[in-house]
Structures are given as C-alpha cells and as structure tokens.
Amino acid sequence: MPELPEMETYRRLLQQRLAGQANTGVSIQREKTINMPAAAFEDQLIGNTFTAIERRGKHVLFRLQSGSVLLLHLMLGGFLYWGTEEDKLERTAQVTISVGSHLLYFHGLRLGYLHLLSREEAEHRLAALGPEPLDPLLTAESFARLMQKKRGVLKAALVDQHVLAGIGNCYADELCHHAGLLPLRRIPSLRPEEGTKLFHSMQAVLRDAVERGGYMETPLFRGDRLTGGYNDHCRVYDRGGEPCPRCGHAITRDEWSSRKVFYCTGCQQ
Numbered sequence: 001m002p003e004l005p006e007m008e009t010y011r012r013l014l015q016q017r018l019a020g021q022a023n024t025g026v027s028i029q030r031e032k033t034i035n036m037p038a039a040a041f042e043d044q045l046i047g048n049t050f051t052a053i054e055r056r057g058k059h060v061l062f063r064l065q066s067g068s069v070l071l072l073h074l075m076l077g078g079f080l081y082w083g084t085e086e087d088k089l090e091r092t093a094q095v096t097i098s099v100g101s102h103l104l105y106f107h108g109l110r111l112g113y114l115h116l117l118s119r120e121e122a123e124h125r126l127a128a129l130g131p132e133p134l135d136p137l138l139t140a141e142s143f144a145r146l147m148q149k150k151r152g153v154l155k156a157a158l159v160d161q162h163v164l165a166g167i168g169n170c171y172a173d174e175l176c177h178h179a180g181l182l183p184l185r186r187i188p189s190l191r192p193e194e195g196t197k198l199f200h201s202m203q204a205v206l207r208d209a210v211e212r213g214g215y216m217e218t219p220l221f222r223g224d225r226l227t228g229g230y231n232d233h234c235r236v237y238d239r240g241g242e243p244c245p246r247c248g249h250a251i252t253r254d255e256w257s258s259r260k261v262f263y264c265t266g267c268q269q
C-alpha cells in the first residue's frame with residue numbers, strides 16, 4: 001500500500017500539472033469508488049478549477065475553487081496515471097478526470113476511494129490522524145511522548161495512523177532497520193536514546209524516500225524518472241533470506257498480527 005513518500009511524490013508531480021487547471025471532463029467506470037451518483041459528481045467537478053494538491057498521511061487532497069475537496073486514498077493496489085488518450089495504459093480506470101488534452105487516470109481503486117467532500121467534511125474525515133512524521137514542529141521529545149502512549153511493539157505504533165499519519169508496513173520496517181531496533185521490540189523496553197535514534201531514523205528514511213520518489217512501480221506519466229526511484233533502496237522490506245546490507249546476516253521474514261515484518265537479527269536489537 002502506498003505510504004507517505006509515494007503519496008508525497010504524487011502530490012508534488014500533480015501540483016505542477018493540475019494547480020490552476022480547470023476540470024473539463026469526468027468519466028466514472030465504478031460508482032462504488034466515489035461517494036455520490038456519477039451525475040452529481042460530474043456536475044460539481046466539471047468547470048471547477050484545481051487550486052492546490054495537498055497530502056495528509058496516505059491521502060491526497062485535490063482542492064477545488066468551489067471549496068470542495070477530492071479526497072483520495074489508494075489503499076491496496078491503487079495507482080495513478082497522467083497522460084493523453086493515446087498513451088493511456090492497457091488497464092481499466094475506475095475514474096478518469098480530464099484537464100484539457102490530458103487525463104488523470106485512477107487505477108486499481110477497488111478498496112481505495114475518491115470522495116468529493118466539503119471542506120468541513122474533509123477536515124472531519126482527517127481529524128483523527130496523528131501528526132505528520134516530517135512536520136517541522138514534531139520533535140524527538142513529542143515523538144517519544146506519542147510512542148509512550150502505546151504499550152505494544154514498535155511496528156504496531158508506527159503503522160497506527162492515529163499515532164503518526166503516513167507510515168505503513170514497508171517504511172515501519174525500513175526505519176526500524178535504520179535505527180538498529182527490532183520492529184517487534186516492545187515500546188516500554190526502549191531506552192530514551194533508542195527512542196531518539198528511532199525519531200531521527202524515521203525522518204532520515206522518509207526524507208530519502210520522498211527525495212527518490214517512493215516505491216510505486218508504475219511511472220505517473222511517460223518519461224517520469226522520479227516515481228518509484230526508491231524501489232531498489234528498501235534494505236529489509238520484502239527481502240526475506242537476502243543478506244542484510246549492513247551486516248550480511250540473512251534477513252528474517254516474520255509475521256505479526258497478520259502483517260509481514262522484515263528485520264535483521266544480526267544488527268537490530
């Protein structure tokens with residue numbers, strides 16, 4: 001499932017392409033993906049201009065001149081494609097939005113959704129999310145306080161969107177590896193200096209992943225060299241049995257609460 005760096009990459013690239021552009025058409029292939037009848041959705045969107053593309057946690061928010069917001073969550077299997085009618089992918093899109101000669105295709109939205117909401121509804125939907133891991137106001141001290149509210153294992157707290165918004169399975173394992181801490185380590189057992197290390201590792205890993213374009217496999221548009229640039233940089237996630245890039249020990253693939261967990265027992269404690 002796309003996490004903060006993947007959605008931030010989409011946000012950056014779409015902001016350059018959509019902001020200030022008017023919506024010229026909408027095509028709905030799957031009505032369950034949206035939150036109202038297709039005709040009402042089209043009525044509100046067509047002619048409406050995108051003012052800004054924002055991100056909160058794993059959501060992308062398309063702000064519209066009318067004040068409404070298109071709230072996107074890709075969940076598992078969702079991805080976006082920006083192109084023309086000629087270079088579209090050989091896949092069905094659940095929703096397509098036209099902006100002049102270009103189209104934004106929303107693919108794989110079976111579990112994911114694209115909801116058209118008022119500003120207040122959008123705020124309400126996002127109100128329970130924890131802080132952004134890269135928020136400049138988040139300090140090592142406030143991070144420690146957030147984690148201490150949880151008594152379970154690190155992985156559980158890191159992927160809990162009410163604790164922090166935007167981290168999922170992959171980056172939780174990656175930042176634990178970076179910090180030299182086992183993802184199944186119990187939070188109460190962490191020493192203060194380990195908590196501080198985890199905070200700095202979280203920011204370092206997420207910043208690096210954003211910089212490299214995250215791990216989405218499909219480019220956003222033809223010639224896109226940013227999206228997916230982090231794919232080969234995951235050090236433990238989905239690398240069970242491979243040697244740890246830091247110490248050479250074989251990476252363990254484990255399961256916790258029906259989630260995959262990857263770590264190295266050679267250099268994580």
Ligand SMILES: [Zn+2]
Binds near residue numbers: 246247264267
């Ligand atoms: Zn190792």
